[in-house]
Amino acid sequence: MKDILKKPKYGAADLITLLWKASPLYAAVANIYPLLAALLPTVSILAAAAFIDAALDVAAGTRPPGAVAAPIAVLLAVILHDYSLRILLNLVNAKRTIFLRKTLRPALLKRVAELDYSHIENQDTADLLSRVVPAFDTRVVECNQSVMSLASSAVSAAGIIVTITLSVWWAGLLIVAAAVPLMFIGKKAGENSYAAQRETSKITRRAAYLSQVITDREAVEERTVFGYTDALNERYYERSHAARKIQQRVTFMNFIKQKAGGVFGSVIAVCVMGSMLPSALNGSLDYGMFVALSGGILTLVSQLSWGINSQVEEIAKQKEYLNDLTKFVGLSASKDATALPRRGLDFDEIEFDNVSFSYPGTEKLVLDGASFTIERGRHYAFVGVNGAGKTTVTKLLTGLYTNYTGEIRVDGRELRDFSQSELKGLSACVFQDFARIGFSLYDNIAVGAYDADEAVVLAAAETAGLGETIAKLPGGIHTKLLKIYEGGADLSGGEWQRVAIARSLVNPAPLRILDEPTAALDPLSESRVYERFEEISKGRTTLFISHRLGSTKLADTIFVLSDGKITEQGGHAGLMRQNGLYAEMFRSQAEWYTESQIL
């Protein structure tokens, strides 16, 4: 079970084997039983033949009435099976869904959690994940089913064909000869419609995007003021119809081919029935058998011309999924990424030594020979224009990316040599896009703090300034947040910021990072956040990023990032005297606050 995600490559055979690895028991039920059941149509033809013959004999008085009992019993047994075992199978399937959710799903979640962070930010791999991850446990079943439904059709067809062949051998051959082109048409049709779906998926996605713009709640201002809905709706209409037309053309062509096949099949069926007549007349074929076979042939022909195409289409889709799965298991990951943070770490000095970095798949050097040193117990600020690489520094420092050149040393030890557990224990980070989770307020603060006791959490909430909020909430600190719960409360942007701050306070890591979580705050609240943060971080090492340069004065050292390098560093006063980029940026903001008129 565990090694279901360990193959380097997933191919056609895995359509079947994935489910076997996930659960041999359920796979056995899913694969053996349908093949046996596929023989029942043949059984029911034989029983019907016997029943008709017996009934006729009884009516003619050549056999006692009891002769119908046995064929009726078989017939009823088949019918009873059809209705009831199908249902029992549903129950087994329900159990299977439950079983896979609790075994397969966690295995997948672990694997995702171990992925290198770069895959999460990279658009292509993120798309891959969105295709692979959500449907994984159902896909494992569907893959197996796609093959099984084709296989049981084949078995059921074979059963009927063998029966016919045993009665009138050349009629069987005739059917087989007719079935081959039918199956071929069905397969082709299935492939065509799958190809059409792929071809139109791009157009459909664009149409879906337009629909999203037109209906997005957040877009209401632009949509209403700019009045573009009609224009976009027209475009949506055109694109949707363009996609529909392509698909419809294929559907129509398939319909023509399939029905041509169906008509051909029906003609063959009638011919076979006609040519069996002489055998019926000369008595070598019983009346009952003739009638039952006639029914069987008609069913078989329609099954061959209808069923196969959707089955083939389904298999093509599932194989595509396995290709994605192959790519997914090939993504780099680190085993200990799910480890708990190590506590009690500390450092004296972190040194960036000539660090260069570009995001995987891009060429632009976001950091280009950046060197600086962070010392224990001091406060640092990073400033720079948009895209200068400030946030990137935090991503390297927290170990999210390791593909940099140069060295990052913590007390002389290269950061890449740190275990995940140590990395996590090293820093507590408040990101720009910190998580707002549908937990209680308490759990939102204590998230990840596996070893924090209640007093610590409550104190952090208090220190972060959440006291008033807690008093207001109906269930206090244990009120559930967000609307996913009935009666879940929502917090304002500012309150959420404090939650994020409190979260970092609970974290005992020696380095605290604050990556501009204040963009949505008004200036008063913002200053409070920064002041408070510095105040409660006295004696700790802190590092923060802010666009509003006034707040950088709180830092002992300011690093100015420009073109991927540290171009200036020092205290506020010193940097102002240097009259470089920092001074320019500071003045451009400060001039709004000087009394001289700027315009």
Next chain:
Amino acid sequence: MNKEGKAAPDKTPQSKIPFLRVVKTGFGISLRAVPVLFIVIQIVSIAHSLSYGVSVLLTQRFYDGVAEAIAPGGDIRAALIPLALLCIPLLGRELLNGLHNFMHSVVFSKGGIEASRMAHAKMARLDPVVLENTDFHDMFNKMQEGQSNILFLVNIGITIFTFYLPYVLFMSWYLHHVNPIFILAILFAFIPTLFGQLLKTGVVVKFEDKAAPIRRQSALFDGLITSREFFKETRLLGAYTDFIKRFLETCRELSKAEWAASRKKNLIELSMALFTALGWGGILFLLVRALLRGEISAGAFAAVLGSLRLLFGIMQEAFGHVGSVAENYGKGQNFVRFLELPEFGGAESATDAARGIVLENVSFTYPGADAPSVDGVSLTIKSGETIAIVGENGAGKSTLVRLLTGLYRPASGRVTVRGADTLKTDSASLFAGVSGVFQKFRKYQMTLRENVNISEALNTDSDIADYGAAAAALFSVGVDAGDLDSFPDGLETMLSREFDGVDLSGGQWQRVAIARGLYRAHELIVLDEPTAAIDPLEESRIYKTFVDISRGKTAIIVTHRLGSAKIADRVAVMRGGKIIAVGAHGELLQTCDFYAEMYKSQSEWYDQEDDK
């Protein structure tokens, strides 16, 4: 601004929409999307249905013919002629079946597009304030789901009458014709399925209600581990262990609920299956009895026997559909309900920019909120004036701006924009000549040019002039569309990774949004804090550009940064939904303590003498 007051949801009990109104809407969509086909498909459906009946009839003739031919002195022609006749319904059945299915797929895909188009158009006509309902999101999702339900309701509903009913009627006639007592066969097939269906629906609905919140929770934990939104923090906090534990806990709960429902549902089905099998037994008994009594021919016996499976199958399918009518009606109501939401409305009205904007004692409360967000505000903005609105988070700035432009309408008081009362004017008149750069500006996954000219509804009048205008608007905010490094296809560069284009940084997106606002012809422009993600150098530059461009035009700027409010002719200070002071920056420093305090708290960061 705590919204916990909204925790007790403002859900008004949903009114039931009458069945006929839902059906009528569904018909409307279908007739608009496929006017001719919709009629044709019904004819095909009836013919398709009858082809099944006729095949049974002719099969019996064939079997009778075979029996006749086998009988001593029989002639093979007695069998061959019916066999040739049988070809007709067999081939017809094949063709009609394909045609029917194909037509259905056309009806559904065209109908689906039409329904979406209707919903889109409705979205544009909605009163924007409706979107602020806390349950709007939910309502919207249900509407989308209901879209296919309403199509199903109409199309499958009709099929019951044009396909299943003719078939059952034909079979009833046929069975009755063969032997009156065989009419019981219909009942045997009918009754168990009907009851099973009724019982099942109740269980499924009840389970869904119970499982939905657990399922949401389980999806939450799943998302905390796998989604991009949470990934970074889950990793760095080391929270995986905790999340997976909780995930497994909810799994257990969900499994329990699911298993209970599944067991119940399937047990009902199982007992119904036993009844169905009993029905089969009854029919077989009747068949044998009739044959023994010489009431029916051998051919009739074989033909009826051969047709029973299809009869039971079709009956079950039909009842599945009847059962789904109730469900589709239930969910289809959501679509109609959406179409009936209050619209913006209003009449066309001439506007006169010279008359500025006048607010008289205006109040506004969000749906479901206890306290007004804007409370008794009066303000006059002269034509050509630049006014800044400042205040803390949640003071009501953005709401006020929405009232000032007419996007929202006051609950009490009056807003007159360029001479037009916003309560009585339609959106086309209100927003002609109005532009804006909004806090929640959009990043359209379209080309660079479309990202700009979307503010004039993707202006396509004259391409060449538009290229110039779009490029100029971009250039004025420092975006060079000719920079082939950033924009490989110039103005036609697709700004979306998903659609094989490029992505921009947050700051660049913001500039594009500003260019978009400037591109639109305007007499009045709103800037709702458009510079949050822009670095200080760029920010100053943009504000200055903005002042240049909006000279002579009415401009409203919402900002947190009081320094930038200085570029305005006047500043309105908001607090708790009220305007507590209006005046020039210098004046307010003297007269408004609150403003002075805010200004001081910001400016002291920049006080260069302060040497910390």
